[in-house]
Amino acid sequence: MKIKCPKCKGNADLAPDFTLVTCQDCNLEMSYGEYVKYVAHNDVTYSDILGDYAGSTEGQTAGTLDEWD
Numbered sequence: 001m002k003i004k005c006p007k008c009k010g011n012a013d014l015a016p017d018f019t020l021v022t023c024q025d026c027n028l029e030m031s032y033g034e035y036v037k038y039v040a041h042n043d044v045t046y047s048d049i050l051g052d053y054a055g056s057t058e059g060q061t062a063g064t065l066d067e068w069d
């Protein structure tokens, strides 16, 4: 299965059993678990989504604490 290479943005190959990600363009080779972590740390869009989520959660927590006072 072809997936986007996190290193060179080319076509990487995900093994049919989801264990290994390889890219012939840049000789990338990592487990799928490592791939997911790599993408999460390097994909700016994904980080933005997490940042927004943390921000809204903080707001809700503050509001809840105020109500308890």
Ligand SMILES: [Zn+2]
Pocket: 005, 006, 007, 008, 009, 010, 011, 012, 023, 024, 025, 026, 027, 028
């Ligand atoms: Zn690559």
